[in-house]
Structures are given as structure tokens and as C-alpha cells.
Amino acid sequence: MKLAVNVDHIATIREARGSIEPEPVLAALLAEQAGAEGIVCHIRGDRRHIKERDLRLFRDEIKTKLNIEMAATEEMKNIALDIKPDIVSLVPEREEELTTEGGLDVISNENNLNPHIQDLKKAGIKVSIFVDPDLKQIEACHRIGVNLIEINTGKYAELKPGEAQQKALDEIRKAAESGHKLGLEVHAGHGLDYNNVRPVAAIPEIKEFSIGFSIVARSAFVGIEKAVKEMVALIE
Numbered sequence: 001m002k003l004a005v006n007v008d009h010i011a012t013i014r015e016a017r018g019s020i021e022p023e024p025v026l027a028a029l030l031a032e033q034a035g036a037e038g039i040v041c042h043i044r045g046d047r048r049h050i051k052e053r054d055l056r057l058f059r060d061e062i063k064t065k066l067n068i069e070m071a072a073t074e075e076m077k078n079i080a081l082d083i084k085p086d087i088v089s090l091v092p093e094r095e096e097e098l099t100t101e102g103g104l105d106v107i108s109n110e111n112n113l114n115p116h117i118q119d120l121k122k123a124g125i126k127v128s129i130f131v132d133p134d135l136k137q138i139e140a141c142h143r144i145g146v147n148l149i150e151i152n153t154g155k156y157a158e159l160k161p162g163e164a165q166q167k168a169l170d171e172i173r174k175a176a177e178s179g180h181k182l183g184l185e186v187h188a189g190h191g192l193d194y195n196n197v198r199p200v201a202a203i204p205e206i207k208e209f210s211i212g213f214s215i216v217a218r219s220a221f222v223g224i225e226k227a228v229k230e231m232v233a234l235i236e
């Protein structure tokens with residue numbers, strides 16, 4: 001299983017002071033050296049952390065895979081066609097939210113998403129959709145022709161160990177199995193940390209994890225290389 005590290009919150013620290021440091025691309029390179037097999041970032045409509053200059057630097061410097069999360073808007077599509085990341089992850093976005101709040105509703109947006117995805121794929125970009133562990137939504141992802149899905153682990157991550165968390169884990173497992181059966185590459189992420197990642201990492205259909213906040217938070221104390229290595233060890 002692979003770890004892709006989301007470095008948004010390195011940029012959040014930079015923006016807290018409107019400064020030039022810490023430098024997200026440096027964090028990305030150190031994460032790669034420590035074993036990350038991909039770098040993820042989210043360019044938001046309000047540019048609250050990652051900005052276009054970060055994307056350009058990532059594209060030039062990253063040696064693994066660049067995965068850019070973005071809303072399915074024309075503005076963002078044009079950025080993707082310009083930067084040409086390896087993967088675009090389509091996510092829903094609400095201006096007031098602190099972080100992505102749920103998976104994309106593919107069923108209700110199938111007609112708009114279809115041409116959007118085709119434009120990205122024509123440019124050689126793999127398209128991922130961030131989706132709740134809901135079998136109907138996953139079937140819709142397959143219908144519109146995405147290459148991969150990222151299952152939202154947010155609900156599982158918010159729950160304390162117990163019956164409800166076990167149920168949320170089962171939903172993720174079933175979703176991963178059904179995505180895999182449909183021929184989709186299955187990734188997972190959101191809210192995963194050093195305490196809750198192991199049961200999800202035991203699901204064999206999930207090939208990659210996208211983890212950000214917990215790694216950046218830990219890196220404040222132990223450094224990003226150690227924080228990444230510890231997470232790699234847990235998911236392996």
C-alpha cells in the first residue's frame with residue numbers, strides 16, 4: 001500500500017503570516033525522500049493555502065506523482081490543463097468549510113461531470129473522484145469513466161472505537177470491494193491519523209492513502225521525514 005502526503009497545511013502555516021516559509025515544495029521533497037509515493041494538494045477557489053505558484057513548483061520538482069484536488073469548475077479545469085498533474089481529484093467545495101465535508105454527489109451531477117472528466121482525460125490526466133462509501137455513487141463513478149476513486153474515510157475517522165466505527169469501517173470495506181470489482185483503482189483518505197489508520201490499511205483493495213493533517217501536525221514535533229516514515233510503517 002502506498003502513502004500520498006497532502007502538504008496543504010504546510011502552506012496554511014505560511015499563509016498564517018503571509019510569509020514565504022515554510023515552503024510546501026520543500027516539504028513535498030522531504031516527504032518523497034521519506035517514502036511518500038505521491039504528493040497531494042488542494043487548490044481552493046479562495047486560495048487559502050495552496051496557490052498557482054505552488055502547483056508550478058510541485059510540477060517541476062516532484063519525482064513521484066502529483067495529485068491536485070479541485071472542484072469541478074471551468075476555472076479549475078483550466079488550471080489542471082495548464083499544470084498537467086498526474087491525477088486530478090474532483091472534490092465538492094463549500095467556501096465556508098474548514099475541510100472537505102463529504103464525497104462528491106456523482107449521481108446528481110453525472111451530465112456535467114462527464115464532459116469535464118473527458119477533457120481532463122484527453123489531456124493525459126488521470127481522474128479520481130472523492131466519493132462517500134456508497135455503492136450507488138461508486139457505480140456512477142464507473143459509469144462516467146473515471147480511472148480511480150478515493151473513498152471518504154471521514155465518517156469513520158470522526159467516530160470513537162466501538163460499534164458505530166466498526167459499521168463505518170465495514171461500509172468502507174464494501175465500497176472498496178465494489179470499486180475494485182468494477183475495475184476502478186481504489187484509494188482512501190480524510191481524517192486518517194496514527195491511531196485510526198491500521199484497520200483501513202488492512203483492506204487489501206485500497207491501494208493508496210491520501211493523508212495530510214495528521215502528518216503535518218506530527219511533523220511540528222518530530223520533523224516531516226520521521227512523521228512520514230512512521231505513517232508509511234503503519235500502512236505497510
Ligand code: PXP
Binds near residue numbers: 099100190192
Ligand atoms: N482526501 C481528500 C479528498 C481531501 O480533501 C483531504 C483533505 O484535504 C484529504 C484526503 C486529506 O485529509 P486529512 O488532511 O484529514 O488527512
